[in-house]
Amino acid sequence: xxxxxxxxxxxxxxxxxxxxxxxxxxxxxxxxxxxxxxxxxxxxxxxxxxxxxxxxxxxxxxxxxxxxxxxxxxxxxxxxxxxxxxxxxxxxxxxxxxxxxxxxxxxxxxxxxxxxxxxxxxxxxxxxxxxxxxxxxxxxxxxxxxxxxxxxxxxxxxxxxxxxxxxxxxxxxxxxxxxxxxxxxxxxxxxxxxxxxxxxxxxxxxxxxxxxxxxxxxxxxxxxxxxxxxxxxxxxxxxxxxxxxxxxxxxxxxxxxxxxxxxxxxxx
Amino acid sequence: xxxxxxxxxxxxxxxxxxxxxxxxxxxxxxxxxxxxxxxxxxxxxxxxxxxxxxxxxxxxxxxxxxxxxxxxxxxxxxxxxxxxxxxxxxxxxxxxxxxxxxxxxxxxxxxxxxxxxxxxxxxxxxxxxxxxxxxxxxxxxxxxxxxxxxxxxxxxxxxxxxxxxxxxxxxxxxxxxxxxxxxxxxxxxxxxxxxxxxxxxxxxxxxxxxxxxxxxxxxxxxxxxxxxxxxxxxxxxxxxxxxxxxxxxxxxxxxxxxxxxxxxxxxxxxxxxxxxxxxxxxxxxxxxxxxxxxxxxxxxxxxxxxxxxxxxxxxxxxxxxxxxxxxxxxxxxxxxxxxxxxxxxxxxxxxxxxxxxxxxxxxxxxxxxxxxxxxxxxxxxxxxxxxxxxxxxxxxxxxxxxxxxxxxxxxxxxxxxxxxxxxxxxxxxxxxxxxxxxxxxxxxxxx
Numbered sequence: 001x002x003x004x005x006x007x008x009x010x011x012x013x014x015x016x017x018x019x020x021x022x023x024x025x026x027x028x029x030x031x032x033x034x035x036x037x038x039x040x041x042x043x044x045x046x047x048x049x050x051x052x053x054x055x056x057x058x059x060x061x062x063x064x065x066x067x068x069x070x071x072x073x074x075x076x077x078x079x080x081x082x083x084x085x086x087x088x089x090x091x092x093x094x095x096x097x098x099x100x101x102x103x104x105x106x107x108x109x110x111x112x113x114x115x116x117x118x119x120x121x122x123x124x125x126x127x128x129x130x131x132x133x134x135x136x137x138x139x140x141x142x143x144x145x146x147x148x149x150x151x152x153x154x155x156x157x158x159x160x161x162x163x164x165x166x167x168x169x170x171x172x173x174x175x176x177x178x179x180x181x182x183x184x185x186x187x188x189x190x191x192x193x194x195x196x197x198x199x200x201x202x203x204x205x206x207x208x209x210x211x212x213x214x215x216x217x218x219x220x221x222x223x224x225x226x227x228x229x230x231x232x233x234x235x236x237x238x239x240x241x242x243x244x245x246x247x248x249x250x251x252x253x254x255x256x257x258x259x260x261x262x263x264x265x266x267x268x
Numbered sequence: 269x270x271x272x273x274x275x276x277x278x279x280x281x282x283x284x285x286x287x288x289x290x291x292x293x294x295x296x297x298x299x300x301x302x303x304x305x306x307x308x309x310x311x312x313x314x315x316x317x318x319x320x321x322x323x324x325x326x327x328x329x330x331x332x333x334x335x336x337x338x339x340x341x342x343x344x345x346x347x348x349x350x351x352x353x354x355x356x357x358x359x360x361x362x363x364x365x366x367x368x369x370x371x372x373x374x375x376x377x378x379x380x381x382x383x384x385x386x387x388x389x390x391x392x393x394x395x396x397x398x399x400x401x402x403x404x405x406x407x408x409x410x411x412x413x414x415x416x417x418x419x420x421x422x423x424x425x426x427x428x429x430x431x432x433x434x435x436x437x438x439x440x441x442x443x444x445x446x447x448x449x450x451x452x453x454x455x456x457x458x459x460x461x462x463x464x465x466x467x468x469x470x471x472x473x474x475x476x477x478x479x480x481x482x483x484x485x486x487x488x489x490x491x492x493x494x495x496x497x498x499x500x501x502x503x504x505x506x507x508x509x510x511x512x513x514x515x516x517x518x519x520x521x522x523x524x525x526x527x528x529x530x531x532x533x534x535x536x537x538x539x540x541x542x543x544x545x546x547x548x549x550x551x552x553x554x555x556x557x558x559x560x561x562x563x564x565x566x567x568x569x570x571x572x573x574x575x576x577x578x579x580x581x582x583x584x585x586x587x588x589x590x591x592x593x594x595x596x597x598x599x600x601x602x603x604x605x606x607x608x609x610x611x612x613x614x615x616x617x618x619x620x621x622x623x624x625x626x627x628x629x630x631x632x633x634x635x636x637x638x639x640x641x642x643x644x645x646x647x648x649x650x651x652x653x654x655x656x657x658x659x660x661x662x663x664x665x666x667x668x669x670x671x672x673x674x675x676x677x678x679x680x681x682x683x684x685x686x687x688x689x690x691x692x693x694x695x696x697x698x699x700x701x702x703x704x705x706x707x708x709x710x711x712x713x714x715x
Contacts, residue, residue, distance in 0.1 A: 053578060055574065055577075055578075079577070079582070080574070080577035080578060081576075081577045081578075081580050081581055081582045081583070082582075084577065084578055084579055084580035085580045089578070089579075090578050092574075092575065092578075096572050096574065096575040096578075097572075097575070098567065098568050098571045098572060098575065098576075099571060099572075099694075099695070099698050100567070100571060100691045100692075100694035100695045100698060101564075101567060101568075101571070101691065105564060108564065109564050109565065109568050109576075109579060109581070110579040110580075112561045112564075113565065113579045113580040113581045114580050115561065119557070119562055119589060119593065122556060122557050122560035122561060122562045122563075123553040123554075123556055123557050123560075124553075124556075125556050125560075129560065132561070133560075133561075136561075156694060158694070158698050172579060173578075173579070175579070176579050176580050
């Protein structure tokens with residue numbers, strides 16, 4: 001049913017001047033689903049993510065997100081921080097940590113960002129502020145444990161390995177109590193064993209926390225083992241959708257990745 | 269790659285020579301209307317003794333000093349090879365912040381004690397006055413600007429505007445301006461404190477909401493303009509502000525609570541203690557703020573605004589807040605200055621004033637409260653010393669040349685400031701090592 005669609009993207013078009021980055025893109029994600037978006041470099045995957053999170057504002061179409069009380073929310077026109085508050089968390093392609101802060105502080109910022117500002121409370125450090133700090137600390141510790149970074153909690157995030165940064169970004173995203181977590185190439189720059197751990201972690205996020213997952217990934221092995229359904233983007237348009245098995249057999253997809261003639265794409 | 273190396277060395281030498289040439293002119297003979305260039309040429313061609321050792325043409329010792337400066341600089345930079353190890357050192361996280369807390373409190377208590385007994389140790393009226401007008405008030409201003417520049421990372425060149433507004437509000441509510449006071453009552457300056465803080469915060473919000481969407485340089489220009497606008501208003505709105513003559517009718521603080529009657533008079537020491545109380549209050553409040561949710565949000569925005577937004581932080585809200593909080597200390601400082609000196613003039617609220625406060629913050633260490641206080645104490649004491657017992661050839665207008673030179677040297681050798689904040693230092697080391705991505709634009713595989 002459409003009422004169970006956590007994301008409903010209809011005919012979204014995003015332009016930068018004359019460049020059409022997303023062209024009439026329609027797709028949806030069901031609640032609790034692990035959905036992947038794949039496509040060659042420059043296909044518009046990250047643009048889609050940025051549109052879903054309020055960083056870019058598409059000129060046409062609509063994006064409806066099913067919020068916490070199953071209330072439909074229109075994403076377009078909302079600022080990024082409002083989208084986050086509504087329940088959409090994300091990670092970035094080149095992971096964007098608060099590099100000079102520790103892993104713990106990174107996650108804590110996520111955990112407390114939706115509370116009111118409370119300057120006076122902070123300056124006086126009243127009981128409510130202390131309680132708030134304790135709650136955030138506890139939540140942060142639980143999340144670091146969940147992603148397996150407890151022993152690295154006090155390490156400055158810039159000196160973590162790529163794999164650890166990815167986990168940390170996931171923890172930071174989860175700290176905002178999201179309904180859906182958008183992962184932009186989580187496996188980029190990780191080694192094979194980290195990849196396996198990451199796959200397990202992503203599945204655990206969905207199974208244990210009940211957070212839907214939307215994933216961009218180039219690593220086909222990871223995508224095919226993880227995703228329940230896929231969309232394929234090429235030149236800003238959806239060219240195929242279906243289960244991993246269906247996508248593997250789709251001619252249009254093979255053509256997009258390998259090229260129709262001898263001109264092979266270098267990416268993918 | 270040898271040519272590039274020589275090129276760099278050459279440029280470094282030219283810079284060193286230019287710096288020393290400026291020093292030569294600064295310390296050289298004065299010109300006159302008959303021979304306008306004499307001060308310049310004489311700075312190099314005049315014969316003088318060099319530290320009393322030997323007599324020679326002035327450019328010789330300065331060329332020698334330029335070579336020394338060049339050498340020190342090059343040696344300093346050669347430590348760049350160790351930057352990698354510097355990264356690991358800085359990246360080591362403090363043994364839990366709680367362990368250092370008693371030490372910090374200890375230092376704080378000792379400093380407070382020194383501050384309390386200082387007016388009894390120093391009897392020189394010049395220094396007693398300087399301690400209030402030029403040191404305590406400037407410490408207050410510096411910790412306020414530190415919230416804006418250090419915590420939130422916003423370059424504010426119009427800080428003086430809020431100081432001016434605070435001072436003029438004091439004049440207004442005490443009935444010292446041509447315009448009738450608030451509610452028609454001539455209030456005590458004490459009541460000016462909350463009123464000034466509220467008005468200044470509102471001014472900060474009004475200026476901040478439209479302008480804080482701008483980044484970096486643009487914000488600096490807008491705030492610079494705001495500072496000028498306020499000064500020009502004060503100067504030109506003759507019927508309201510008293511114009512360029514300002515006002516000299518602002519009363520001192522006074523307390524009348526039942527039998528207690530106390531008036532802060534011309535003596536600076538009572539004002540010193542009053543200011544000290546507020547400095548301590550602001551210090552405690554701001555250091556709690558730094559380690560609170562708000563402080564972390566500021567750090568997050570400063571480091572990566574896009575990532576901060578992605579976890580639900582509204583950058584505009586937090587920036588405006590930093591602006592308003594910083595402004596409130598300037599407003600308060602304005603009240604104290606106005607009441608203590610009884611008079612205010614538009615000319616004292618100049619751009620140079622904003623720059624002076626900014627120098628204190630940068631010198632002390634942006635984002636580090638302790639550093640900023642120390643920076644303010646050192647620089648202000650130093651400039652007061654130069655005023656009190658000037659060395660031969662020093663004029664009070666030279667001060668900014670020296671402050672500028674100090675900043676240049678600081679930027680080369682200790683860019684994070686005298687006592688850098690841990691976070692800031694990590695940021696600088698990271699960007700030097702090219703590992704941070706603070707300045708990166710939106711990542712994506714798209715235009």
